[in-house]
Amino acid sequence: MSAPHLAARGVACGRGRRPVLTGVDLAVRRGSRLALVGPNGAGKSTLLRVLAGLDAPHAGVVELDGRALRAVPARERARRLAVVSQHELPPADLQVRELVALGRLPHRSPWRSDDADGHADAALERLGLGHLAGRAVDHLSGGELRRVLVARALAQEAEVLLLDEPTNHLDLRHQHELLAAVRELGVTVVAAIHDLDLAGRYFDDVAVVDAGSVSAPAPAADVLTPALLADVFGVAAVRLQHPVTGRWHLVVDPEENAR
Numbered sequence: 222m223s224a225p226h227l228a229a230r231g232v233a234c235g236r237g238r239r240p241v242l243t244g245v246d247l248a249v250r251r252g253s254r255l256a257l258v259g260p261n262g263a264g265k266s267t268l269l270r271v272l273a274g275l276d277a278p279h280a281g282v283v284e285l286d287g288r289a290l291r292a293v294p295a296r297e298r299a300r301r302l303a304v305v306s307q308h309e310l311p312p313a314d315l316q317v318r319e320l321v322a323l324g325r326l327p328h329r330s331p332w333r334s335d336d337a338d339g340h341a342d343a344a345l346e347r348l349g350l351g352h353l354a355g356r357a358v359d360h361l362s363g364g365e366l367r368r369v370l371v372a373r374a375l376a377q378e379a380e381v382l383l384l385d386e387p388t389n390h391l392d393l394r395h396q397h398e399l400l401a402a403v404r405e406l407g408v409t410v411v412a413a414i415h416d417l418d419l420a421g422r423y424f425d426d427v428a429v430v431d432a433g434s435v436s437a438p439a440p441a442a443d444v445l446t447p448a449l450l451a452d453v454f455g456v457a458a459v460r461l462q463h464p465v466t467g468r469w470h471l472v473v474d475p476e477e478n479a480r
């Protein structure tokens with residue numbers, strides 16, 4: 222059997238020396254999408270940083286195609302893994318096209334020309350952002366900036382996307398459009414996401430990050446249950462079937478706790 226595309230084996234990780242997660246075992250199949258869900262502060266961003274090679278694990282190993290990530294040269298890593306983090310504030314004086322074209326940096330070579338602007342424009346069009354290409358980055362709304370950062374990851378043509386709350390700040394239509402565009406790429410994705418409905422709709426598997434550990438990834442329908450919401454988030458919920466599509470949705474009713 223081939224190695225998982227991205228894997229964590231016995232990983233312990235934290236911020237600085239402070240431990241946040243231990244015993245993390247994850248295997249992400251090539252071309253599959255894994256959603257990390259869990260309460261604020263549980264360690265989703267911490268885990269994404271380690272999977273991206275931005276922070277070293279305290280213990281254990283992260284593997285890309287069966288090879289220790291730390292043994293993958295930085296430039297190759299930058300070509301193969303794209304990261305959209307939660308708090309990035311790009312330089313204000315850049316134009317949107319320039320920022321997105323930076324995704325092409327790891328592909329630059331003295332021997333091969335690369336139409337960075339062409340790639341940037343294509344990525345912007347793909348996310349419906351073509352009209353913003355000439356805008357200064359500091360003249361974007363929060364949601365526009367999130368989408369532009371995802372466009373940079375698309376321009377990078379990485380085989381693995383690591384996305385920290387990609388739909389944060391996005392209006393409803395753009396949340397769906399962005400995740401549908403990411404799904405269409407067919408690449409491997411690991412994303413931290415708070416909206417469980419979006420997690421269930423656009424991701425193959427879900428892993429729960431909570432109380433210092435990470436559950437084994439499993440199909441969204443098996444993980445996203447009223448019992449999970451009660452245990453992990455402390456809210457009551459019911460599962461209702463959509464009368465037209467037949468899809469199951471969790472509907473939260475916090476006051477149920479008080480009844």
Ligand SMILES: Nc1ncnc2c1ncn2[C@@H]1O[C@H](COP(=O)(O)OP(=O)(O)OP(=O)(O)O)[C@@H](O)[C@H]1O
Nearest residue numbers: 236237241259260261262263264265266267268413
């Ligand atoms: N830069 C930092 N320095 C020190 N501790 C940090 C830092 N960033 C986060 N932490 C702490 O590390 C723990 C894990 O945080 P992390 O950001 O990984 O959680 P998260 O699950 O992504 O949360 P959220 O859903 O709120 O984004 C938390 O206790 C948090 O307070």
